[in-house]
Amino acid sequence: MALLDYFLGQKKKKSANVAKDRLQILLAHERSARHSPSYLPKMREEILQVIAKYVDIDPEQLSLSVDEANGVDVLELNLVLPD
Numbered sequence: 179m180a181l182l183d184y185f186l187g188q189k190k191k192k193s194a195n196v197a198k199d200r201l202q203i204l205l206a207h208e209r210s211a212r213h214s215p216s217y218l219p220k221m222r223e224e225i226l227q228v229i230a231k232y233v234d235i236d237p238e239q240l241s242l243s244v245d246e247a248n249g250v251d252v253l254e255l256n257l258v259l260p261d
Contacts, residue, residue, distance in 0.1 A: 215244055218242055218244065221242065222240060222242045225240070225242070225255065226240055229257065233259060233260065234260060235257065235258075235259065235260070236258070239257055239258040240255070240256070240257045241255075241256045241257075242254070242255050242256075
């Protein structure tokens with residue numbers, strides 16, 4: 179494939195560029211986690227307990243996030259319910 183890439187003028191990304199891209203993704207993820215409220219993990223557990231009273235759910239299927247939209251904090255809850 180390298181020969182074909184050579185003739186088509188396609189070059190592989192250098193490992194330094196790949197490492198830089200990965201580091202930027204990790205830093206963005208860490209920054210977003212740092213700005214999340216400290217009460218979010220406890221709230222997640224309590225919400226799971228309440229929902230589990232009524233429906234059998236997989237705890238790994240619940241995601242909570244707090245975002246800001248138009249100057250207002252928005253709590254977003256995503257949960258896959260069984261059929």
